[in-house]
Amino acid sequence: MKRLLAALTATCIAVVGCSAQSDSSTDDTTVTIGFTLEPTSLDISGTAGQAIPQVLLDNVYEGLVRASDDGSISPALAESYDVSADGLTYTFSLREARFHDGRELSPDDVVWSLSRLLDDKSTTILPTQLAQFARVNSVTAAGNVVTITLSERDNDFLYSLSQRGGVIFKKDASDFANSANGTGPFVLTKWDKGNSITLDRFDTYWGRRSDSKTVVFRYFADASALSNAMLAGDIDIMTTVQSPETLEVFESRSDLKVLSGSTNCEVTLSMNNSRAPFNNVAVRKAVRQAIDKSALIDVAWAGYGTEIGSFVPPTDPWFEDLTDVAPFDVDASRDALVSAGVAPGTPITLDVPPINYATNSSEFIAAALKDVGFSVTITPVTWEEWLDRVFTKADYDMSIVCHIERNDMAIYANPNYYFRFDNADYRELITAASAASTSEERTAALRGAARLLSEQSASDWLWLMPNLQVAKRDVAGLSKNAVGDSYYAARIERV
Amino acid sequence: MSGVLRRLAVSGAGILGSTFIVFALLRVLPGDLATAKLGTDATPEALQRLRSEYGLDKPLFTQYVQWLGNAVRGDFGSSLMSGSDVGSDIVSRLDVTLPLVVASSLLAVMAALWLGQRSALQRSNWKSVVLTLASQIGLAIPIVVLGIVAVVIFAVWLRILPAGGFPVDGWRATSGAIRSLVLPVAVLSLSQAAMLTRFARSEALDFIASDTYRTARATGMTKPQSISTARRLLLVPVLGVLALQISTLIVGAVVVENVFALPGLGAMLIRDIAARDYLKVQGSLLVVTTIVFAVQFATGVLQDRLDPRRRTT
Numbered sequence: 070m071k072r073l074l075a076a077l078t079a080t081c082i083a084v085v086g087c088s089a090q091s092d093s094s095t096d097d098t099t100v101t102i103g104f105t106l107e108p109t110s111l112d113i114s115g116t117a118g119q120a121i122p123q124v125l126l127d128n129v130y131e132g133l134v135r136a137s138d139d140g141s142i143s144p145a146l147a148e149s150y151d152v153s154a155d156g157l158t159y160t161f162s163l164r165e166a167r168f169h170d171g172r173e174l175s176p177d178d179v180v181w182s183l184s185r186l187l188d189d190k191s192t193t194i195l196p197t198q199l200a201q202f203a204r205v206n207s208v209t210a211a212g213n214v215v216t217i218t219l220s221e222r223d224n225d226f227l228y229s230l231s232q233r234g235g236v237i238f239k240k241d242a243s244d245f246a247n248s249a250n251g252t253g254p255f256v257l258t259k260w261d262k263g264n265s266i267t268l269d270r271f272d273t274y275w276g277r278r279s280d281s282k283t284v285v286f287r288y289f290a291d292a293s294a295l296s297n298a299m300l301a302g303d304i305d306i307m308t309t310v311q312s313p314e315t316l317e318v319f320e321s322r323s324d325l326k327v328l329s330g331s332t333n334c335e336v337t338l339s340m341n342n343s344r345a346p347f348n349n350v351a352v353r354k355a356v357r358q359a360i361d362k363s364a365l366i367d368v369a370w371a372g373y374g375t376e377i378g379s380f381v382p383p384t385d386p387w388f389e390d391l392t393d394v395a396p397f398d399v400d401a402s403r404d405a406l407v408s409a410g411v412a413p414g415t416p417i418t419l420d421v422p423p424i425n426y427a428t429n430s431s432e433f434i435a436a437a438l439k440d441v442g443f444s445v446t447i448t449p450v451t452w453e454e455w456l457d458r459v460f461t462k463a464d465y466d467m468s469i470v471c472h473i474e475r476n477d478m479a480i481y482a483n484p485n486y487y488f489r490f491d492n493a494d495y496r497e498l499i500t501a502a503s504a505a506s507t508s509e510e511r512t513a514a515l516r517g518a519a520r521l522l523s524e525q526s527a528s529d530w531l532w533l534m535p536n537l538q539v540a541k542r543d544v545a546g547l548s549k550n551a552v553g554d555s556y557y558a559a560r561i562e563r564v
Numbered sequence: 565m566s567g568v569l570r571r572l573a574v575s576g577a578g579i580l581g582s583t584f585i586v587f588a589l590l591r592v593l594p595g596d597l598a599t600a601k602l603g604t605d606a607t608p609e610a611l612q613r614l615r616s617e618y619g620l621d622k623p624l625f626t627q628y629v630q631w632l633g634n635a636v637r638g639d640f641g642s643s644l645m646s647g648s649d650v651g652s653d654i655v656s657r658l659d660v661t662l663p664l665v666v667a668s669s670l671l672a673v674m675a676a677l678w679l680g681q682r683s684a685l686q687r688s689n690w691k692s693v694v695l696t697l698a699s700q701i702g703l704a705i706p707i708v709v710l711g712i713v714a715v716v717i718f719a720v721w722l723r724i725l726p727a728g729g730f731p732v733d734g735w736r737a738t739s740g741a742i743r744s745l746v747l748p749v750a751v752l753s754l755s756q757a758a759m760l761t762r763f764a765r766s767e768a769l770d771f772i773a774s775d776t777y778r779t780a781r782a783t784g785m786t787k788p789q790s791i792s793t794a795r796r797l798l799l800v801p802v803l804g805v806l807a808l809q810i811s812t813l814i815v816g817a818v819v820v821e822n823v824f825a826l827p828g829l830g831a832m833l834i835r836d837i838a839a840r841d842y843l844k845v846q847g848s849l850l851v852v853t854t855i856v857f858a859v860q861f862a863t864g865v866l867q868d869r870l871d872p873r874r875r876t877t
Contacts, residue, residue, distance in 0.1 A: 109600075109839050110646040117603030192614045196606040246647040261732045262653065263827030263835075287729065290831055291822040293712060294728050298825065301719035301727035 098563045099283040100544065102556070103295045103304040105311070107288035111260070112245040113233050114185070115193045122233040122554035124266055124286045129169075130251035132235035133161050133179065133215070134227055138330075138548045138557070140384045142227045146174065146237055146252060147215075156222035156506060163213045166275040168239050169256045176210030181240040183208040183217065193245075198234030201225075224503060224511050225476065232554050254279045254559040264288065268558065280546060280562035299325070305544045305563075308556065310537035312425060313371035319539045326542050329373050330549030331384050334473040334534035336374070336426055338434065339459075341466055342527065343489035346417075351409045353526035357395035358402040359441040360434060366532050369429035374532030379523040380478055382533055384552050386508070387515035391523040402441045413442040420448050420468040422455045427469040430531060434469075463487045471534055475552065478518055479503075481527055490527040571864055575857040582853045583635075583846065587628050590842055596620065597644050597840040618644055620842075631846060640847035645839050650847040654829070658851070660730055660745075661828040664820070665813045668749045672756035673806055677798065679757070680764025684772060685787050695761070702758025711751045711823035718747060728825035748824045752817065756809055763805050767798045800871045807863035811856040 106120040113125050127135055127145075135145040144150060147161035166174040186194055186202040204226075206218045219226065229235060239250050249257045254276070255268035265287045270279045287304055289295035292311045299307040300318070310316060310327075319325050340347040340356060347353055366374040375383065378391030417438070421431045428449075435445040450459070459465040465487070472480070482499040484491035498518035505511035536551040546560035597620065598611040615621045634641060640650035683695040719727035730744050731737035771777055771794045780790035818830025829848060836844045868874050 107835070109835070109841075112646075116601050116645065190609075190613065192602075192610065192617055196602055196610050244647065246645075259732060261734075261827065262648075263657065263832055264730055264825075265732060267732060285732075287825075289728070289825045290835075291825065294715075294823055294825045297712070297715045297720060297727040298729070301715070301723065303719070303727050303729060 097282045099285060100281045100306070100558075100561050100563065101285040101287055101304045102306045102308060102558065102561075103287050103289055103298055104308050104556075105289055105292055105295060107263070107290075108266075110246040111249050111257070113236055113249075114198060115195060115245060117195060117197075119554065123556045124268075125249055125251070125257070126233055126236065126553075126555035127253060127557045128255045128268055128284075128555065128559065129249045129253045129257050130236035130238075131166075131253045132230050132232070132237060133163075134231045134235075136228060136231040136553045136555075138550050138552070140386075140550075140552050142231055145231075146179070150227075152227075154506070156224075157219045159217045159219075159226070161215045161217075163215060164275055166252045167273050168252055169250050169271060170239070171273075172239065174237070174252055175240075176213055176215050178240045179215045179237050180208050180210050182236065182238045183215075186234060194234070201229040201232075201234055222504065222506070224505060224508070228475075255284065277559075279559040281558075284558045284561065286556075286558075299539050302541070305541050306547060306561070307539040310539060313373055313537065316371050316373070316537070324542055325539055328538045328540060328547060328549055330536040330538070330551065331375070331382055332473070332534045332536045332551045333382050333384075333475045333477075334471045335377065335380055335382065336430075336469065336471045336531040336534060337380070338529040338531055339465075339468045339470065339488055340526075340528055341463060341487075341489055342491065343463070344466065346409070346411050346415060347466065349409055350525055351405050352411055353529075354395050355402040355405040355409070355411075355441065356438065357526050357529045358398045358405070360437045360529065360531070361397045362392070362531060363397075365430055365433050365437075368433050369426060370532065370535070373535045373537060375535065377530050377533045379519040380472075380481065380528070380530060381515075381519045382552070384550060385476070385515075387512045387519060389516055389519060391520060394520075394523040395526055395529075399441060406442055411442065414444045415442070416444045416446065417466045418446045418448055420450045420455065420459050420465050422450055422452055422468070422470060424471075426471060426534070430469060460487045463489055469531070478515060478522075481518075481522055488527055490522075490525070492521070492525060492527075495521050495525070567868070568865060571861050575861050578857055579850070579853050583632060583850055584628065586846055586849045587624075587631070590837075590840070590845055591624060593837075593840070595840060597842060600838070600840045601645065631843065635847065635850060640850075641843040643836075643841055643844045645836075645841045645844075650844050653832070653844065654848055654851050656734070657827060657829040657832050657848075659734055660826050661814060661817055661821070661830065664745060664748055664752065664826070664828065665810060665817055667745070668752035668756060669806055669810050669813070671749065671753040672760055672809075673802060675753070675757040676760030676764045676802060677795070679761045680766075680802075681768045681788070681791050681798070683761070684765050684768035685791065696765075699758045699761045702754055703762075705755075707751060707755045707819050708823055710755065711748070711820055714747050714751050715823070728823070730826050744824070744826070748820050748826060751823075752813070752820050756806075756813075759809070760802055760805060764798060764802050767801050768794075771798065796870045800867050800874075803863050803867055803870075807859050810859050814852050814855055 108120040108124060109118055110116045111121065111125065113121050113130060131145045133145060133147040134142050134150065136142055146163060146166055148164040150159060150161045152159050163174065163176055163179065168174065185191065186199060187205060189199055191199065204219045204221055204223050206220050209216050237252065242250060254271055254274045256271045257266065258269045259267040265285050268284045270282050289298065295307055296315060298304045316327055319327055340353050342348060362376045366372055376392045378394055381388045419431055419435060421427045431447050435447055438445050459468050479499050480486050481488060481490050482496045495518055498514050498521065502511050502514035502518065505514055536549065538547060540547060543563050544561065545564045546562050548557050597618065598614040599606065602610055602614060619627065642649055643653065679695055683692045686692040715727050718725045725747055726744050731740035735741050768791060771791065776794065777790055780793050815830045815833060817828060818834060821828035821831045833845065833848050836848065
């Protein structure tokens with residue numbers, strides 16, 4: 070009788086336990102997400118390529134802090150953190166967390182993982198990551214507090230910690246290329262090479278557990294195969310729309326939705342500031358006023374771009390809408406060119422690299438510039454030629470390229486960069502920003518720099534590239550923006 | 565028998581020669597594994613350290629001999645990029661590519677023989693015109709277009725087959741695996757059949773003009789009966805063309821593999837070449853060339869058996 074009771078109790082607990090787990094916030098569905106680039110390896114810190122952190126960062130591996138979709142930094146494996154007034158000492162209190170193999174996270178893991186970045190001769194860490202952590206002096210632990218000291222202030226240090234270089238491994242881990250033992254909300258259960266990576270919910274995750282039980286990252290080498298899989302309903306989310314003219318097909322389907330978010334990619338119409346007629350700020354401004362950006366975005370990118378008016382994406386804190394600095398105004402443009410002494414029919418060349426945003430917009434720009442008096446020759450160039458002649462030697466008049474790096478305003482501070490923008494005030498502002506001791510100070514300096522850049526019309530910024538995704542209507546919780554390395558999947562669910 | 569031995573010797577030499585060519589060509593390509601792994605902004609020192617770690621700074625001939633020695637013993641090494649075992653990576657890809665290529669080729673041969681004879685017999689008939697036209701169109705439409713159209717019809721509109729992909733569990737998910745190969749096999753066999761039919765037809769026309777055929781007809785056999793006496797002979801040239809097609813398809817199926825997002829060998833090879841994963845590319849191509857030579861060898865032997873006249877030469 071006693072035994073029967075015990076058995077019944079056990080069954081009850083099992084049943085109750087079971088039903089308690091299936092609460093409303095989590096369900097047992099699988100969500101399949103389509104990508105075009107597959108990782109070449111799982112080695113997040115040692116092998117180049119965007120596809121690796123896309124699937125592993127924040128999903129399987131975590132850092133001390135995490136960058137959210139809007140670019141803000143929040144605590145992750147660190148429960149809280151503190152930065153000293155001089156910006157040289159960072160202290161992190163670790164939370165209780167477990168690795169996927171069951172072992173508890175210890176401060177030793179953090180010290181071990183981050184110390185790998187201190188050996189600047191390392192071949193197991195990517196050079197870009199070593200460079201980001203070059204100012205780190207020491208990583209030490211006392212109790213559950215980890216202290217990192219820097220040799221000089223680095224306003225991007227927390228962001229660096231949130232990206233692929235800052236992930237925390239289990240101490241003495243070695244087979245990075247083929248396995249991934251992280252602390253994140255998903256366990257990597259299977260990598261079917263050439264096909265997919267399967268992530269399953271980690272049940273003893275420290276934080277809010279993933280909303281879907283299984284998330285499959287499926288890879289399509291061919292962009293049209295990806296589109297077809299979306300149209301056929303084989304996948305739930307298509308993470309990249311490579312040709313915006315295909316959007317019409319998706320928009321016409323009532324079971325699908327198109328999402329447009331932000332990226333760091335500014336489509337830039339560069340003008341050679343060291344060469345006549347573009348060595349005159351009035352001429353550069355006239356060029357900007359000659360181009361109707363909103364019509365251009367309709368023509369070249371199916372209406373999905375954002376006008377920015379400078380070199381800053383709206384997700385950066387120092388963004389300011391500067392589209393009114395040189396608004397579309399053909400008459401003003403013509404007058405400015407006349408008073409700047411630019412003769413009608415002045416020949417200029419537009420070098421167009423082989424990529425759709427550039428080829429889609431070149432004719433429109435040429436026509437707009439002809440309209441105000443230039444005689445434009447469109448020259449298609451290969452990427453090799455572009456890198457050599459335009460980018461390295463700056464032997465060009467105008468070109469179009471998307472600048473994708475995050476926080477890349479410093480490129481305009483380099484007078485030898487292919488823009489050949491040489492402005493001492495701008496350089497001062499950029500220096501002030503990196504030496505700023507508060508984020509307010511930094512934001513103010515960069516905001517000033519962005520305005521100066523626009524007032525000087527150093528280039529024209531055609532549009533901010535949107536992050537276009539397609540999803541089934543019943544799928545929610547996607548990250549709309551693509552501003553960091555990770556494609557965070559823990560909040561994705563079917564509703 | 566000496567013919568078989570000679571064929572074997574030629575195949576062996578061919579395989580060996582191709583391994584060397586592949587090895588050399590990979591080294592001639594600009595960029596190397598170190599640049600692919602560490603990215604474009606790696607310092608020369610970092611690249612050099614990685615190269616010496618992987619033994620890529622040793623003399624090329626030493627690297628080649630070492631690799632070949634291991635490969636002959638069946639040890640293809642591990643991927644320089646992901647560390648996974650090259651041999652098992654190749655096997656898992658052949659799981660997809662071989663059924664695709666073999667099934668589509670068999671279908672294509674059967675269709676070609678039948679259609680070829682049909683259209684040869686009905687030379688002046690409208691059916692023949694339709695068949696010839698169909699095979700012309702089949703030859704003219706690129707396989708990519710055919711594939712996309714098939715996906716749009718069967719996966720997007722009718723929703724009776726998947727648009728692509730292969731089950732994560734591979735052939736253990738048998739029905740899923742078969743379902744995902746239906747469209748790729750159909751598309752690949754259509755494009756092969758288009759070409760093979762023309763060969764089969766012209767062979768059949770030659771036969772119809774021959775004394776053998778006339779004799780057969782004179783004995784009172786019907787047209788189809790008469791032509792079927794030559795079925796073995798008709799197969800010989802078709803097999804020759806088929807062998808060539810299979811050889812190109814082992815890697816060439818990549819076009820179909822990409823359209824249908826199949827994890828096949830060709831798709832893997834292209835990625836590995838881009839990543840300069842030397843050991844994997846060398847291993848995969850060694851397997852591919854071995855298959856190609858094996859197919860040619862088997863075809864030669866089979867043709868000898870089918871056509872007694874070939875044996876004397």
